[in-house]
Amino acid sequence: MRPLYEMEIIQIDVTNACMNSCSNCTRLIAHHRKPFFMDFDIFCSAVDSLADFPGIVGMIGGEPLLHPDFEKMARYMARKLPDPKRRGLWSTLPKGNKYGSLIREVYGTQYFNDHTVNTILHQPVLVAAEEVVKDKDEMWELIDNCWVQNMWSASITPKGAFFCEVAASFDMLFDGPGGWAVEPGWWKRGVDEFHEQKNRACPKCGCAIPLERRPSVDNIDDVSPVNLEALKKIRSPGVANGRSRLYTGGRVENWNPHSNWYMDQVDGEIDYRKRITDRLNGLPGGRK
Ligand code: SF4
Numbered sequence: 001m002r003p004l005y006e007m008e009i010i011q012i013d014v015t016n017a018c019m020n021s022c023s024n025c026t027r028l029i030a031h032h033r034k035p036f037f038m039d040f041d042i043f044c045s046a047v048d049s050l051a052d053f054p055g056i057v058g059m060i061g062g063e064p065l066l067h068p069d070f071e072k073m074a075r076y077m078a079r080k081l082p083d084p085k086r087r088g089l090w091s092t093l094p095k096g097n098k099y100g101s102l103i104r105e106v107y108g109t110q111y112f113n114d115h116t117v118n119t120i121l122h123q124p125v126l127v128a129a130e131e132v133v134k135d136k137d138e139m140w141e142l143i144d145n146c147w148v149q150n151m152w153s154a155s156i157t158p159k160g161a162f163f164c165e166v167a168a169s170f171d172m173l174f175d176g177p178g179g180w181a182v183e184p185g186w187w188k189r190g191v192d193e194f195h196e197q198k199n200r201a202c203p204k205c206g207c208a209i210p211l212e213r214r215p216s217v218d219n220i221d222d223v224s225p226v227n228l229e230a231l232k233k234i235r236s237p238g239v240a241n242g243r244s245r246l247y248t249g250g251r252v253e254n255w256n257p258h259s260n261w262y263m264d265q266v267d268g269e270i271d272y273r274k275r276i277t278d279r280l281n282g283l284p285g286g287r288k
């Protein structure tokens with residue numbers, strides 16, 4: 001784990017609505033009965049709270065372009081964060097979106113991935129560490145080295161600020177007590193201040209454990225038995241519609257997370273991303 005002030009990026013989850021239904025989505029979107037859309041006022045507080053954070057402030061989902069206030073949010077971000085490189089957008093760039101010129105104008109950091117290739121592999125999120133790793137010392141050692149927290153981001157949802165974006169997703173799905181108040185300086189927290197959030201989310205999460213990853217295009221979530229029961233209790237659509245499978249893969253060897261781990265088996269990653277970006281620019285090569 002690392003302190004939040006050392007992160008390169010902190011995300012704002014503006015919605016969990018998405019046109020895709022990727023396997024093992026970190027936002028657990030298959031299991032929500034209704035998507036959320038962050039209120040504009042909360043978004044403004046989130047941006048304000050990160051004005052002096054030195055890294056990138058990302059807008060992410062779900063698919064952020066589906067938020068009805070996307071344009072207003074983008075313009076607010078542009079006003080409050082003068083350096084364009086600090087304004088980030090993570091998007092699938094849905095077909096027919098109308099925001100090409102706005103995105104080019106506002107976001108100096110763009111990360112586009114439409115998850116359409118079968119070589120993108122997603123780590124099981126809902127296979128609980130505490131169900132797979134019986135030795136608790138080992139479980140906490142793996143969690144303390146979690147690659148998501150070490151390489152990805154803290155995040156803000158409508159329910160507060162969290163030390164890890166996946167912990168934020170667990171809180172949102174299972175109606176947790178919420179995160180820290182979104183106020184100036186919340187992101188200056190060190191590792192010693194994560195305990196409560198960590199104890200709540202990490203044992204239920206599979207991200208830190210060497211598990212078999214699944215192609216995102218399978219549209220299946222791997223789950224462990226206790227998490228499956230928890231999903232049934234909240235009447236998860238992803239269970240009711242057969243999109244969840246009990247995980248049987250066990251612990252795997254050759255599990256080596258790194259910063260481009262979700263894309264490293266995509267042949268021609270640059271071409272793949274260019275085809276998506278062509279869609280932003282309205283060029284004929286854009287993926288449909
Ligand atoms: S694109 Fe896939 S991984 Fe991203 S939010 Fe949508 S379903 Fe989840």
Ligand code: SF4
Nearest residue numbers: 146148164202205207
């Ligand atoms: S919630 Fe999951 S992804 Fe986040 S730090 Fe804990 S184990 Fe890692």
